[in-house]
Amino acid sequence: MGNDRWRQSRSATRDNASDEDLWDEKQTPEPVKGVEIPLSKTAAALILAGCVVLFIGGLWATSNWWSGLRGDPGSKREDARLITLGIGVGSLGGSVYFAYLLTRAIRVGRRIVIARDRIQVVEGRGAFATVQIQVPYENIASLKAEMIGLGMSHLRIYLHTADHPSTVLPDSKIETDHRAKSCYYELSGSYVEPMDRILAAIKEAQQKWQEPAEVPSHSLSRPKATRSSEPPVLIEAEIVETEEEGAREPKRYKVKRFTLGGRGSSTGLLAAAAVGAVTAVILSVVCAFVGSFFWLLLIFPVVHGVLVGIVPGLVGRITKADYPVQLALIGAASGAFSVLGVHYLDYLGSSINPGAPTGGFWEFMRFRAEEGVRIGKVFQGGNRTNLGFTGSVVYWCVELLFTVAAAAGAAQAWVQEPLCRECLAWKKKRELGPYKIDLGTAIKAAAAGCPATMVSPRAGDDTVTIEIFTCPNCAEDGIDVRVFGTRTEKDQTARAASVFVTYPESAQQEFDDLRRACRHKKSKAT
Structure with a gap:
């Protein structure tokens, strides 16, 4: 039992589905209007x-x-x-x-939105709003508010199924109730309303949704929920111009949200860790030798970290280990180990002197802290400032932080491009833009799988760039599209927004048409 039951069910569903259906696994939802409950x-x-x-x-x-x-x-x-x-x-x-x-x-303005037919957790405002969590009322079996201590509580949402096509939840957060034999998600946070009132509001909205409503024959109606084995699908209403009006419905592709990492060989992480350790030892020797003559504050630590992190990141790229977080941790550990190695080599060098104080490595570090780190000009005979015991410890910590951060970033930078799941080749990037089109429209159109509607006149000083990642060897894994840009508000503050989704391979022609349309309308930003 446990979460494995739901994962096996999801795997079986994928195996029985066609390739076209897999593109509709998780559509990126759009924010809807409703009662908003922000954080307190x-x-x-x-x-x-x-x-x-x-x-x-x-x-x-x-x-x-x-x-x-x-x-x-x-x-x-x-x-x-x-x-x-x-x-x-x-x-x-x-x-x-x-x-x-x-x-x-x-x-980011995180808030709960209780809408007519669903609940959402949304972050951002306006064109920058993105849905983090979505649960339609038809997939809610029951609700329960539980106290977790110190006057705090969370809302437990029991689901009919974890594989509902319109439910957007992080898989790692879906738990299983063994007694009820069902899955649930826990919504927590300190909002302006207590969880029991939020629970009552959601139940009231769900009851109103379940009540039959008489609608005119010419309007769109919501399908009534049934108790069949297959859960009903949440249908989004869409207004399309008729052919008599001379308009053609833009083609809509089935897309899914792109997630970076988790592909390729995990054995490459072992090779990256081993090579990172060797690199850390070598650079410890180099930095200890250079540091005996001179040392540039906070500049050398960054260079030190970048050099340490480049090597395990390169090994991860060569071995097709598409695990950015793990490689960043390996780079950070290698950087910390190398910094410790520099201090240890200083300890070994000082122990050779006849008048050196006795004791172990930590006693040597204590002695150096009591002497104090001196900073200032070395070659010009200027006055050098002694940081003292506490200042020396703080400086070493800051130096360690800079080295670790630089090493983690350098290691992770090698695996930022998507990796093809079929042939394990790194995808090639093609950049379109930047274009002078409306940022909000472009983001929503790309997330909805409709590239043809991305081009629209910009309302302000918007610039949009499109990155398309394609496999050089095969076309089985689709194309990964990232749309991002900036918008300058009236108060001259720049805001950024982005979306990263996966399209089927057949959508490449749509983006080529988009590039030609932007050139025709002279939308290219200079």
Whole structure:
């Protein structure tokens, strides 16, 4: 049982479906109008205050660990120092991570939308609005609000099926209730309304949707929900001009949202990790030698990280390991290992001197921190500033952060292009634009699978660029299309938006026609 039951059901559905049906696996939905429930800024402020307190506690624990190095080493004290270090690092990392998630949710305007026939979780405004979660009422079996402590609660949405074509949920977040033998999704967050009121509002809207409504014969009507084995499909109303009016319906392709990574050989990660470790050792020697003469603050650490991360990223590309997150972690670990290697080589070099202080590596680091890192001009005999014990520790941490970030970015940059799932070849990029067309219209048309309607006069200072990734060897995996651009508002602030979807191979001609249309209308941005 468990989630495997739903994955097996989904795999069986894919095996029995035709290739054309697979393109309609998950259509990118559009935001709809309804009652909006935004996040509570008051609760967000309280949580951010808690993150600040947690961050300060992490700094206190970490500083205690460093201060504890000044005492005499002992087994019990060493264990206590390691526990203090773990608490400090965990508090620092956790507070920064949760603060980032919360500030991002507030910045993008995350909100629940209770519409006429579905609920959505939307981020962004206007042309930049994107649907993160969508559950139609016909796929909701029941709702339940549960307390999780500290006055917080979440909404549990039980589903008829996890494979509903109009339901958009992250697969990793769908859980299974073994007693009820059904799957559910937990919606959490601190919104302006408590979860029990949100639950009541959704139930009321679902009941209104289930009530039969009399509509005129000439209007579009919603199909009535049935209890058949196949779940009903959510139908989007579409207004199309008739042939008598001289208009032709633009061709609409079945698209699915593109997800980067998860393809290719995972064994290439082992090779990338091994080569990354060797590269880290070599660059540790090089940087230790260069650092004995001079060292450019924050510039050399970035160069150090880029050089460390390039090699495992290149190995991942050669071995077709399309795992950007994992390669970034390998690059970051290689960068951290190389920085530690530089300090360890300094320790070995100082231990050769007859008057060097006795003790291990951490005692050497404590001694260097007490002496203080000196920064300033070296060759011109200028005054050099001593950072002191705490300043030296902070500088080393910042230097480590710069190196790790640069190494992770350099490793991940090699596998940013899509990988063909059929022949495992890296797809080639073809760029169209930038064009002077309306950004919101282009984003929505690309997400809806209708490239012919992307070209429209821009309302403001919009620029749109289209990137098309195609396999050089086969046409079995379709084409991956990324549409992105910027819009300058009246207050001169630039906003960006993008969408990344996969089209069938036959849609290439539509984008060629789009390029010719933009040239004909002289929409190319200079």
